[in-house]
Amino acid sequence: MEVLLLSGYRPHPIGLDALEDGEIRLDSQIRSLKEIGLTPIVVLSGNHADDVLRVSQQLESCELVFDANDNSSNLFTNLRSGLHVTKNACFALPVEIPVPPEGHWKHLKAELIREGLLTAHHVIHAFPTEGAAWQHWRGFPLLVTAIGNRVILDLKTGKGLTDERIRYYRLPSVSSLQHPLRINTV
Secondary structure (H helix, E strand, O other): OEEEEEOOOOOOOOOOOEOOOOOEHHHHHHHHHHHOOOEEEEEEEOOOHHHHHHHOOOHHHOEEEEEOOHHHOOHHHHHHHHHOOOOOOEEEEEOOOOOOOHHHHHHHHHHHHHHOOOOOOOEEEEOOOOOOOOOOOOOOOEEEOHHHHHHHHHOOOOOOOOOOOOOEEEEOOHHHOOOOOOOOOO
């Protein structure tokens, strides 16, 4: 499945900070997503997009999307820009949130399969377990359903990710699952 890696929603470049091993965060995120079988689509915006393009070693292997909202870019405009390149359900993750373990992604996808492709939910999310590295970013990554994709793109005056017209479905955390998931691939 595709993951919209939202990295163009701040007025300064994000994802260019170096990690302990010297790799930049954006490249680490792209590599980590690919390692668990996901396909990253990187959303960039603003004056700093060129900086990101010059520094990243992993962008050449990804589809790129530019959020043309420039200085007024935010998570919602990044998400909407990314949704234009996919018609299917997809994940969304801000670049500074550590990539959750593979089981978290499978948990979200299993729920989409259980709900069915024509689910009434627009966005499915599971809050991380206590102590997870991304715990402070409650509810990411998001799984935007195919119906949610259309609904979000049709919002002409979107109020952001908290818009009351977007129907969220909150799952229990991965650690509270009764049975292990039986899905071969993400």
